[in-house]
Amino acid sequence: MQKSSRRNAGIAAAAVSAEAPISPKLDHARLDHASMSDIAHALADGHVTATALLKAYRARIEAYDRDGPSSMRSARSIPTRS
Amino acid sequence: MIADRLDGVKPSAKRPLAGIPILVRDNIATGDAQPTTAGSLALEGARARDDATLVKLLREAGAVILGKANLTEFSNMLAVDMPSGYSSLGGQVKNPYAPALADDHGIPVVSPGGSSAGSAVAVAAGLCAASIGTETSGSLLFPASQNGLVTVKPTVGLISRAGIVPISHSQDTAGPMTRTVRDAALLLNVLAAKDPLDPATQKQRRPADYTAGLTRDAMKGARIGVPSDPADPLNDPFFRKLPLKGAKVVGEAIKVLEDLGAVIVRASIPTAGWMSGPGTIMAVLNRNPLSANRGNAVPQRIVFIYELKRDLNLYLRDWATNTTIKTMTDIVTFNEANAGKALRFGQDNFLAADLTRGDLSEREYKAALAMDLLSARTRGMDAYMNQHKLDAVLFPGSEGAAIAARAGYPSVLVPCGFVAGVDGKDTPDYPFGVTFAGRAWSEHKLLRLAYAYEQASAKRKPPPGLPAL
Numbered sequence: 001m002q003k004s005s006r007r008n009a010g011i012a013a014a015a016v017s018a019e020a021p022i023s024p025k026l027d028h029a030r031l032d033h034a035s036m037s038d039i040a041h042a043l044a045d046g047h048v049t050a051t052a053l054l055k056a057y058r059a060r061i062e063a064y065d066r067d068g069p070s071s072m073r074s075a076r077s078i079p080t081r082s
Numbered sequence: 083m084i085a086d087r088l089d090g091v092k093p094s095a096k097r098p099l100a101g102i103p104i105l106v107r108d109n110i111a112t113g114d115a116q117p118t119t120a121g122s123l124a125l126e127g128a129r130a131r132d133d134a135t136l137v138k139l140l141r142e143a144g145a146v147i148l149g150k151a152n153l154t155e156f157s158n159m160l161a162v163d164m165p166s167g168y169s170s171l172g173g174q175v176k177n178p179y180a181p182a183l184a185d186d187h188g189i190p191v192v193s194p195g196g197s198s199a200g201s202a203v204a205v206a207a208g209l210c211a212a213s214i215g216t217e218t219s220g221s222l223l224f225p226a227s228q229n230g231l232v233t234v235k236p237t238v239g240l241i242s243r244a245g246i247v248p249i250s251h252s253q254d255t256a257g258p259m260t261r262t263v264r265d266a267a268l269l270l271n272v273l274a275a276k277d278p279l280d281p282a283t284q285k286q287r288r289p290a291d292y293t294a295g296l297t298r299d300a301m302k303g304a305r306i307g308v309p310s311d312p313a314d315p316l317n318d319p320f321f322r323k324l325p326l327k328g329a330k331v332v333g334e335a336i337k338v339l340e341d342l343g344a345v346i347v348r349a350s351i352p353t354a355g356w357m358s359g360p361g362t363i364m365a366v367l368n369r370n371p372l373s374a375n376r377g378n379a380v381p382q383r384i385v386f387i388y389e390l391k392r393d394l395n396l397y398l399r400d401w402a403t404n405t406t407i408k409t410m411t412d413i414v415t416f417n418e419a420n421a422g423k424a425l426r427f428g429q430d431n432f433l434a435a436d437l438t439r440g441d442l443s444e445r446e447y448k449a450a451l452a453m454d455l456l457s458a459r460t461r462g463m464d465a466y467m468n469q470h471k472l473d474a475v476l477f478p479g480s481e482g483a484a485i486a487a488r489a490g491y492p493s494v495l496v497p498c499g500f501v502a503g504v505d506g507k508d509t510p511d512y513p514f515g516v517t518f519a520g521r522a523w524s525e526h527k528l529l530r531l532a533y534a535y536e537q538a539s540a541k542r543k544p545p546p547g548l549p550a551l
């Protein structure tokens with residue numbers, strides 16, 4: 001916390017931009033890439049709902065994880081109704 | 083109905099994970115309708131009396147427990163040479179960077195890493211926002227490295243083990259598996275808490291906020307030990323094992339650290355070669371029909387063999403329900419009766435453990451535990467870090483897992499690039515990471531160092547071939 005310089009301002013801006021929500025772009029295409037904190041921002045801003053998020057992840061588990069020769073067998077998700 | 087309960091749910095300061103879908107490894111108890119099985123056919127349909135403490139903390143923070151992640155059965159303590167990510171109940175986890183590539187036995191050529199294989203693969207492939215895995219020695223770090231993830235293997239006692247199907251109370255811990263360092267810090271904020279059900283948590287020290295001070299300049303002036311002596315490459319238990327490309331990406335990572343202002347201290351850890359030394363290992367006969375080494379006696383950790391029986395019996399007594407299995411011996415018996423499905427790779431470690439008294443009264447056990455702590459903690463990490471005044475120790479991939487895990491000390495792993503090829507066979511590119519290890523309760527420092535490296539390097543790329551639906 002020394003003299004406020006251009007460099008510090010740059011670091012601050014970078015930190016803010018790293019924090020900035022990608023929420024307007026958060027769709028199913030980003031679920032393999034978005035960080036959890038970006039997903040939290042998107043939820044907080046109302047760009048995605050928790051219900052939609054759960055549905056999207058379940059769909060990815062069913063599509064890539066459960067059946068077929070290269071299914072990854074990494075997880076089983078909770079039943080749709082529990 | 084979960085969908086109804088989720089309507090309008092949003093994260094807040096009080097519930098920072100509200101609405102966020104998280105997978106937990108299938109050896110972590112959930113008190114709901116989901117089974118908790120450790121991947122064992124013997125525990126198919128078994129439930130837990132209650133949520134594990136860490137699951138309670140996740141739910142209090144608002145997280146949605148999306149499901150259970152597959153793992154190497156019983157945390158890779160059942161058989162000798164069981165492939166990483168295989169369980170008799172869940173099948174074989176595949177690495178999402180090369181899911182179709184398998185040998186004649188269906189064993190993946192590019193390992194998903196283990197034993198937290200499913201937890202890692204699910205995060206890498208975008209099947210959840212983050213996951214929780216567990217480690218006894220390398221089981222968070224190895225799969226995180228193989229899947230391009232961040233993980234924290236915390237100090238033993240930072241995260242309660244209550245409600246986790248165990249191997250060893252001396253070394254077991256849970257930890258977050260995430261796509262970024264910040265996410266790992268956010269999860270530690272929720273998970274690090276004292277718990278009367280786990281005495282190891284009573285000594286814990288943690289900051290109010292693990293995300294505080296995550297800045298790009300944290301590496302400046304940091305002293306990073308690189309346990310390698312260029313003047314004596316043969317006496318280099320870590321780097322000499324690396325494939326060519328691995329050595330290259332780790333070399334590039336070290337260059338990034340130097341550019342960020344870190345002081346790199348190249349020096350060997352004098353006790354590194356003691357990690358499987360006399361007094362710490364016992365011979366177990368390898369009867370795994372699919373092991374290249376079958377028929378031979380193989381060295382296994384004394385501490386694990388002894389603690390397994392006592393600790394697993396306590397879990398089964400205190401947590402397991404909806405099952406006829408009451409003891410580790412019941413599991414051995416069930417497996418023998420169902421060998422065709424349950425024992426593809428045998429159960430040599432369980433057989434060895436079943437021969438112990440199960441109360442940790444044997445002198446062999448006590449001597450081995452003392453030797454582990456002496457070689458890994460006192461004369462290992464403590465002596466090495468003190469002598470060179472280090473802030474952290476850097477290891478390629480998960481190569482440093484053994485010493486940090488034996489010491490009970492923390493490690494943070496960050497992706498550092500991609501490698502290719504396994505045992506001379508061509509493979510698609512798959513990820514590789516670097517570990518920052520340190521002293522007890524130094525997770526916050528390690529996260530800050532890892533964050534600075536992550537921001538400067540940005541090496542994670544999601545697996546190709548899993549498009550949006």
